[in-house]
Amino acid sequence: xxxxxxRRSVFISPFKGLRPTFQPPKSPSDxxxxxxxxxxxxxxxxxxxxxxxxxxxxxxLTGLFLLLPVxxxxxxxxxxxxxxxxxxQPAIKDGLVWLWTYAEQPAPDFTVGLYRQLVVISSAxxxxxxxxxxxxxxxxxxxxxxxxWFATALERIPGLGALYGTIRQMVDALSGRNKDTFRRxxxxxxxxxGMWSIAFVTHEQPTIFSEAxxxxxxxxxxPAAPAPTTGVILQVSPDEVRETKLTVGEAxxxxxxxxxxxxxxxxxx
Numbered sequence: 554x555x556x557x558x559x560r561r562s563v564f565i566s567p568f569k570g571l572r573p574t575f576q577p578p579k580s581p582s583d584x585x586x587x588x589x590x591x592x593x594x595x596x597x598x599x600x601x602x603x604x605x606x607x608x609x610x611x612x613x614l615t616g617l618f619l620l621l622p623v624x625x626x627x628x629x630x631x632x633x634x635x636x637x638x639x640x641x642q643p644a645i646k647d648g649l650v651w652l653w654t655y656a657e658q659p660a661p662d663f664t665v666g667l668y669r670q671l672v673v674i675s676s677a678x679x680x681x682x683x684x685x686x687x688x689x690x691x692x693x694x695x696x697x698x699x700x701x702w703f704a705t706a707l708e709r710i711p712g713l714g715a716l717y718g719t720i721r722q723m724v725d726a727l728s729g730r731n732k733d734t735f736r737r738x739x740x741x742x743x744x745x746x747g748m749w750s751i752a753f754v755t756h757e758q759p760t761i762f763s764e765a766x767x768x769x770x771x772x773x774x775x776p777a778a779p780a781p782t783t784g785v786i787l788q789v790s791p792d793e794v795r796e797t798k799l800t801v802g803e804a805x806x807x808x809x810x811x812x813x814x815x816x817x818x819x820x821x822x
Contacts, residue, residue: 631677638676645675735774738799741789743775750775751804754794755786762788778808 646663649672653660661668690696704721708714735753743750756772763769771791776784799807803816 635673635677638673638680641676641679642672645679646672649675735801738797738801738804739773740795740797741773741775741787741793743785743787749795751797751799751808752776752787752794753801753804759788776808779811781805781808 649663649668650660663669663672687696691700704717707717735755736757737754739752739754740749741752742748743752752773752775754771755774759770759772762772766788769791770788771794773787773789773794774784775787776782797804798818799816806814807816
């Protein structure tokens with residue numbers, strides 16, 4: 554018993570006379586300046602020193618993001634012109650060969666080098682001219698009649714007519730020519746309650762779906778971002794739709810910009 558008390562006194566004796574003091578927990582700044590601060594300093598919010606390489610990279614990214622919309626727009630236009638010019642390039646090539654022959658000069662090879670670029674540029678110019686003429690005629694009576702006749706003839710072809718009709722309606726809706734396709738911009742709860750998505754009302758009274766469900770519904774198209782040509786179609790009750798003041802063009806711009814381009818309320822006044 555005496556030995557146990559002696560061991561206990563030996564363990565406690567070094568701590569006699571010490572008053573316990575309360576030390577509040579250290580703040581992150583105190584920890585950073587104390588032991589181990591070198592490691593925590595790497596995780597602090599202090600800005601990094603600006604170096605020539607960092608400034609160069611920042612300027613590069615800034616220029617890239619500024620020119621990226623212009624570059625993508627020109628790329629899409631060039632792809633479309635090249636796609637449509639595929640049917641024009643053989644005729645342009647034959648025309649250039651005829652010009653060289655008419656000038657009594659040996660015709661060069663128009664499939665390589667600068668002569669190939671000459672064919673491509675000439676085809677693009679011809680396609681631009683054709684598109685301008687078609688757009689001009691489409692606003693006149695003769696052009697409207699011709700377009701209606703061509704569309705009717707194409708829609709009568711089995712298989713091809715359905716494909717043409719779908720593509721034409723989609724293009725008319727996105728270009729704003731057919732305002733009845735995307736009637737108004739709304740918001741619906743999708744993909745789960747509490748999460749809202751932009752949607753377009755495409756049909757106010759789809760009777761076939763209302764009869765199947767047993768209550769009035771509307772057709773809404775929920776587009777995907779940044780390509781609003783794809784998405785899902787839902788049949789929802791009219792009271793589950795929330796109206797917005799966005800136009801179709803503003804909603805499309807919002808989608809294609811990943812939600813970055815939000816119209817200001819003042820612009821609606």
